Amino acid sequence: MTESRRTFLKQSAFVVAGTGIAGSAGAVTNSLLSGKTPSDIVNVALIGCKNMGFGVLQNHLDLPDTRCIAMCDVDRNILEERAAGIQKKYNQKPVLYDDFRKLLENKDIDAVIVSTPDHWHCLPMIYACEAGKDVYVEKPMANSIEECNLMVKAAKRYNRVVQVGQQQRSGKIWQDIMTKIKSGDLGKLRKVEIWANFHYGIGQKKVADSPVPHGVDYDFWLGPAPARNTFNDTRFHGNWRMWWDYGGGLVTDWGVHLLDMALWAGEVMTAPKTILSYGANLSFPDYAHETFDTMSVTFPQNDYIITYEHTAGTENGPFGMGYGLRFICDNATILADRSGYRILPEKDQQSQDKIEKFESEKGRDDHDLHSKNFVECVKSRAVTACPPEVGRQVALYAHMANIAIRTGEYKLDWDDASNRFTNSEKANRFIVPEYRKPWVLPKV
Template structure:
């Protein structure tokens, strides 16, 4: 735990736009070429670039290539990396050209979700290790392909579910598994965020200068350009993402699954989904969902509300592990244990505990990835964990899309039981000339 806290402290330099401290810059000069790790970023806006920053906070990491289909974004980020590190990476618009470079050890995939599978599988086939943002892919079938590719080509893959590297969540899982809360009855999860409503409707527009929009769409259906389906808000449309459910849901549901004795895909899923707010909103996905996952160890109850920003325990999002002896409530800021009480004599059934002031753990998640590249050990969030978490988000979305209140998933056969409409959504239909990768 001391190493974790020290790394968190050392990486605080990434806040506020400051990239590299003098100490890290000096440390870089002492790393021999044979010990350097050369990375490329594919998809350079927002989260992808943030993950690259955390890589570059490690002195052994070099960024040798950036790739984006928006030349405006690419030019901006090339300049930022050059200013921060003193070296300008090579710029690309086509990820396939990046993967042709033999000197690249690992790639970071920060694209919209509908691109994750194609790029991740191709990267594994090219001998690159992979950090892929969550959800691991935009469909159940594509998640399987990534997991299969990682195994066949013996690649280190880290899925960007960074809570697994966070102190608050690690300690919470340990408390749950130690029996501190007694037998866990259920895990209540909630995520209430205003952006879950999607943007207000806008008219179609001209494709921005410098954007290869056809390549941005890639395997997704051909559509006229609309700002709402592009940078920043693409996730509200099934072609590219799964809305608030797959954005925040996959993070929080992963933490419930992580506490299972033997983490598994959901078998029975009960879903309520509606778009309650219909005031000029542009989206395919749902703003309101309640989902029940009856699991072997406990019940998982997920409650999602786009357009709201308050929730239980005064938190917009969180997880409550409800046990016979107490309830543990956790989010990225920390956790608190609320003991149950015995009546005679009146006394707490477990010890109250509290942790405050924890922060985001992207830096620790990246550090784990880099360490595993060196050791060839399994990452803290390997492909199978990413697959299972993604299924907990994709299955409710599929249920909502086909109007099924209940779906039964047979994970051994990779299909839904008795629902053709749901099975039709297990795999995406790729737009030509793109085809599903073969592993």
């Protein structure tokens, strides 16, 4: 929190000048907050309330020094239901908004959680930065390369603390894995293999179009994405992930979490130079999706190789694990998922294990630690566990994997300095999204 903000809070003594559609500033009766002065408290707001955002908000509110003063959603049913949930659990009564631009006018908000579908990350994040708010924005950072670029610029230009929702960066088992790899004991890192075979990657069973649900502003939900004359539930809440206008399928949805670990292991902090990607829709014709149900991608690094693959709808994979990472080093492989990791020794020429086997303690969900890290950084102004540069980098890897297949190029070369693919004009047309009026891609 800035000093001017602290001073303002002391003077205003919790008065919220809301322009929302319902509710009023919450009485601070939550026992977690008793004894706190306004300057100790971080006022958070949520944009996009249904699923992940509601979870992330609760992780914030479980901390001793936060409160929720505003919530926004374009689905009135979700907004009211989630607000009632917050009131019941935390005894806080946020101001409710149906337009995030109005919410951002609320000067009492210190930090905003953006948990809308991916096509709706960029504008709220950048406008929030402009309005002087810190931002926790969900992954993938955005639905296009240029949006990611602008979001990095906005965080810098407005000097904001930004956390991207790649919560594995805050998790102990992943931090331990990175320490083990970087210690050198496992030998040289040569390859990281990633697989992500989730059922939800094939989308939902096809259903007929239906009327827009009561209480939903569907045009606002579509926002900068192309207009649609019809509503279909398989493209709406939760299901939007498998449609190019709103998401990028499994590789941008789960893939970014796992790719992030593979890049972290090699301390890679740059966009890809070259990628090789093949994919297609090969199965489940009764299911509604555009994004590829089957993908194999190679991301060459300077001195190791990352591979990613998925066969959506199978929910199984190597070692009996539906998803996972295999960090292959000279002396051992680390096999990991969110439930923990195992060190599997490689053999020497006499078939002896090169090092001892090891099995980690059980992993835990890292979301709460990521929120805690964000709130600490909001207060200290330190760099978060997953700053926008890291969010951009991994989002670019995932988007390029899709672009290579969508253009039929399969191999793409990227020059980060010029923000261009050097071997495909077709691919270059995917860099900057076309926003539907009145929405305009912001200039930063």
